[in-house]
Every structure is written in C-alpha cells, then in structure tokens.
Amino acid sequence: MARAWTLTSRPTGMPTHDNFALVDADLPTLDDGMIRVRNHWLSVDPYMRGRMNDVKSYVPPFAIGEPMQGGAVGEVVESRADGFAVGDRVVHMAGWRDEAVIPAAGAQKIPHGDIPMQRYLGHLGMPGMTAWFGLLAVAEAKAGDTVFVSAAAGAVGSAVVQIAKAKGMTVIGSAGGADKVALVESLGADAAIDYKAGGSLAKALGAAAPKGIDVYFDNVGGAHLDAALACARDRARFAICGMIEGYNSAEPAQLRYLMRIISARIQLRGFIVSDFQSRVGEFYSEMGALVAAGKIRSEETIKEGLETTPEAFLGLFSGGNVGKMLVRV
Known part of the structure; x- marks a missing residue:
C-alpha cells in the first residue's frame, strides 16, 4: 500500500514533527487519462511553510489529514494516458508520498540520458x-x-x-x-x-x-x-x-x-x-545548454527514505542544506 505524509495540525512558529503523520494511502482507480507513478525523489522547499497556514495565498493551504504536495520525480508504473508508457520518467507535484495516481496532464516527461532525474527538482526544475x-x-x-x-x-x-x-x-x-x-x-x-x-x-x-x-x-x-x-x-x-x-x-x-x-x-x-510558465521552453533550452556545457554545478543534500521527509523540510530553516534539499524514496 502507498504511504503519504499528512499535516495533522497547523504549526505556530517553527513546525515540529508532531505536525506531521505518515499514513497508509488508498490510491484512486486508474481512469482514462491517468497514470500511476512510483516516486524516486521528493523535493522540500521553503514555500511549503506558507501552505501550512490556513490563509489566502497564491496556492491553497494544505488540507489537514490529506496527503501533502510538492515536487517529485518518478517512474510511470501503470498508464491509461496517451503519450505516457510504463518506464517513462516524469516530474509532477504529488510529492510527500511514495506512489501517486495523477492526471497525465499534471505530469511532464523528462528525458532518459546522462542527467540524473533529481536535477529536474533542482537546477533544471x-x-x-x-x-x-x-x-x-x-x-x-x-x-x-x-x-x-x-x-x-x-x-x-x-x-x-x-x-x-x-x-x-x-x-x-x-x-x-x-x-x-x-x-x-x-x-x-x-x-x-x-x-x-x-x-x-x-x-x-x-x-x-x-x-x-x-x-x-x-x-x-x-x-x-x-x-x-x-x-x-x-x-x-x-x-x-x-x-x-x-x-x-x-x-x-x-x-x-x-x-x-x-x-x-x-x-x-x-x-x-x-508567472513564467509560458516560457518554460526558453528555460530548458538555455539553462540546459549551460548545464551541458558544465557551467552550472549542482549541489545536493540528500535524506534517505520517505520517513525522513519532515526532517528534510525542517532542515531548510536551520541551515541544514547545501544546495537542493532532496529525499530519496
């Protein structure tokens, strides 16, 4: 069964581990246009702290008791969507969990090649x-x-x-x-x-x-x-x-x-x-060229296992990361 981190209560000040719970998560039926993804890497980012408050913002707050969200990259393990096949690598926003069923429209395929997939949560993400x-x-x-x-x-x-x-x-x-x-x-x-x-x-x-x-x-x-x-x-x-x-x-x-x-x-x-989603092609072209030319170096801090996700997130506020903070599922 899939597992996901949920928010159990809204933090006041610095969050603690008591604000989070790792729960079993039933995955929805795979309908037409949907894919099932096994996540390999999860992103934690400072903006997620704002989503823990029940206030109006540019993204809705996390719902208490529901799986949290964030950037993730993984592998398609089942597909009922045109253009997505088993084995495809995708980046999407159903993070804080090990598996997810999502609309294919909410996923973006990333190429197989020499670039490690987690880079699409960092300098190429x-x-x-x-x-x-x-x-x-x-x-x-x-x-x-x-x-x-x-x-x-x-x-x-x-x-x-x-x-x-x-x-x-x-x-x-x-x-x-x-x-x-x-x-x-x-x-x-x-x-x-x-x-x-x-x-x-x-x-x-x-x-x-x-x-x-x-x-x-x-x-x-x-x-x-x-x-x-x-x-x-x-x-x-x-x-x-x-x-x-x-x-x-x-x-x-x-x-x-x-x-x-x-x-x-x-x-x-x-x-x-x-704000710049319409220009993502420009970014991939020009930033990708800098990465390929060796002009952009990626630094990463990696926590191992889904269980460490809150620890990784809290580390963002105590200087616990160098470069991109990631969780390897």
Whole structure:
C-alpha cells in the first residue's frame, strides 16, 4: 500500500514533527487519462511553510489529514494516458508520498540520458527556473551589473550565482558559516559574506561592493533586505523571491533603510515562478545548454527514505542544506 505524509495540525512558529503523520494511502482507480507513478525523489522547499497556514495565498493551504504536495520525480508504473508508457520518467507535484495516481496532464516527461532525474527538482526544475527568470526577467540583470544574492548556498541562490557569472556579472553571495561561504566562492562568486560572523551585514556588503549593487536577489528578507537597501545604487532592481527569515516568526521585519527606496528610486518586484510558465521552453533550452556545457554545478543534500521527509523540510530553516534539499524514496 502507498504511504503519504499528512499535516495533522497547523504549526505556530517553527513546525515540529508532531505536525506531521505518515499514513497508509488508498490510491484512486486508474481512469482514462491517468497514470500511476512510483516516486524516486521528493523535493522540500521553503514555500511549503506558507501552505501550512490556513490563509489566502497564491496556492491553497494544505488540507489537514490529506496527503501533502510538492515536487517529485518518478517512474510511470501503470498508464491509461496517451503519450505516457510504463518506464517513462516524469516530474509532477504529488510529492510527500511514495506512489501517486495523477492526471497525465499534471505530469511532464523528462528525458532518459546522462542527467540524473533529481536535477529536474533542482537546477533544471523549479529552483533553477526561479533563479533564471527572477534574475534575468524580474530584476533585468545584465552583463556588468553587480548582483547580491542571499542564501547563496541554497537551491535557488546557488543557481543565481552561477547564472549571473555565466552572463558576465559581478556576484556577491551571502551564506551562513565558513563551509557555505567557501562553497559560494567555489561556484564563482567574486565575494562571499558569512552572515553568521556577526557585525553589521550592511557594512559587510558595503565593503564587498564599495560602488554599490545594481541587483538584489532576495531569498531571505529581514536584515539581508535591509543591507541591500543600504547599498543599492540608484535605480537598483530587487527580485523578491522569498523571505525565509520571517516564515516562522510573528515579529514584524525591521527595515532601517526602507526610505532609500524613494531616494535611490529602487524597484522592488515580487514574483512567483509560475508567472513564467509560458516560457518554460526558453528555460530548458538555455539553462540546459549551460548545464551541458558544465557551467552550472549542482549541489545536493540528500535524506534517505520517505520517513525522513519532515526532517528534510525542517532542515531548510536551520541551515541544514547545501544546495537542493532532496529525499530519496
């Protein structure tokens, strides 16, 4: 029988293991247009924390007692859908479980080949698309720009670093701890800041970018956003992707340099990766070429077994991942 993780209660602040339960899950009948998929890899991502709250957002909240959702890649083991055969590899959103029956329209086939299938949950999947369009379409970053990236050792941030370097930009990344700083530097960043080292983040960024920054890719919010505001050049462009610093906090963000938005004419634009779904072909073509050319390196933190999914998710909020956090089922 299939197994799936459910949300048993809505967390207040940081979730705990008590908010989750692993249950047996009856799979629905395989009707026409449906496929049954055995998942091999699951993705956990910070945005999932928002779906645990019963509030209106761009995606519905997780339903209490129902299987949770998230990115997954797996193998078709039964099909009643044209164009999908047993053995096909697919990426879909019925994660947090080992098997799923889903409409074929909700799955996308991925090619067999040398690229490991889990990459389609990372730099060739949602995090990579988020980095690509956030940097190049939302922030309109271009060659010669100085780009600041927070959470630069994470799934999205590490992609931003490498895409920016491939496109001829100067890159400053922020990460927590000496090992992650060294990783960000190894990915090609021109400078890396250890935000856990203490002191003023705005001063550290100012030292790394004495002429200021043209672009800020925000994964963190809070102090990182404030530092970027402090160091922004006139008409800087900010792509607001995530604010993980505040996801488990009820305290309002303190932004000392907020008024610089006016004086420096800073553009802040929030976005969601699905805004660019119509351009997914462009992403696969251009990002795929960079991956194939060896210009994009993938870092992964892997937890083994379906049972570890909540542990992997909670690790996102304690710095427990380098690159993409994945669960191998």
